[in-house]
Amino acid sequence: MTDHNTTDKTTADKIVSAEQLLLSRGVKPTPQRVVIADYLLQTDSHPTADEVLSAVSGALPVALSRATVYNTLNTLKDAGVIKEVLTEPGRVRYDANVSHHHHFVDVKTGQILDIPADKVEAIGQLLGDQYKVHGFQVLFYGELEQN
Numbered sequence: 719m720t721d722h723n724t725t726d727k728t729t730a731d732k733i734v735s736a737e738q739l740l741l742s743r744g745v746k747p748t749p750q751r752v753v754i755a756d757y758l759l760q761t762d763s764h765p766t767a768d769e770v771l772s773a774v775s776g777a778l779p780v781a782l783s784r785a786t787v788y789n790t791l792n793t794l795k796d797a798g799v800i801k802e803v804l805t806e807p808g809r810v811r812y813d814a815n816v817s818h819h820h821h822f823v824d825v826k827t828g829q830i831l832d833i834p835a836d837k838v839e840a841i842g843q844l845l846g847d848q849y850k851v852h853g854f855q856v857l858f859y860g861e862l863e864q865n
C-alpha cells in the first residue's frame with residue numbers, strides 16, 4: 719500500500735493547477751504537458767490518447783502530434799500525475815484521479831464512472847490466507863438507472 723505523505727499538497731482532495739502538480743512531481747511543466755494534464759484534471763471521462771489529442775488540439779499555438787501526446791501521457795503516468803485505466807482489451811484510457819478506485823462501465827453509453835475503493839474493499843479479504851494480494855482492480859459493467 720502507498721504511504722500517506724501529509725506534506726504532499728497534490729492529493730486528490732486538493733485542487734491544484736496542472737503546472738503546480740507537475741512541478742510537485744518533478745516534471746518540467748512544458749506547455750504541452752500543462753495543457754494535457756490540465757485537460758485530464760478537468761475531465762472525469764477517462765479519455766483515450768486519441769480523445770486527449772482531439773480535446774487539446776488547438777489549445778497550443780503549435781499543433782500537437784499523436785506521438786507527442788503519447789509521449790506526454792507516458793511521462794505523466796511515470797510521474798504519477800495520471801494513471802492508465804484498462805476497461806476494454808487493447809484500449810488504454812487515462813485518469814487524473816490517481817487515488818485507488820474502481821470503475822463502472824455503462825455498456826449503453828460507454829460512460830466510465832469512478833467507484834470508490836471502499837465500496838469493494840472487503841472482496842480482497844474474502845480470498846483469505848491462500849493469496850498474498852498486492853492490490854486489485856474491479857471493473858463493473860451495466861447500465862445506469864434512468865432516474
Ligand SMILES: [Zn+2]
Binds near residue numbers: 803813819821832
Ligand atoms: Zn477513474
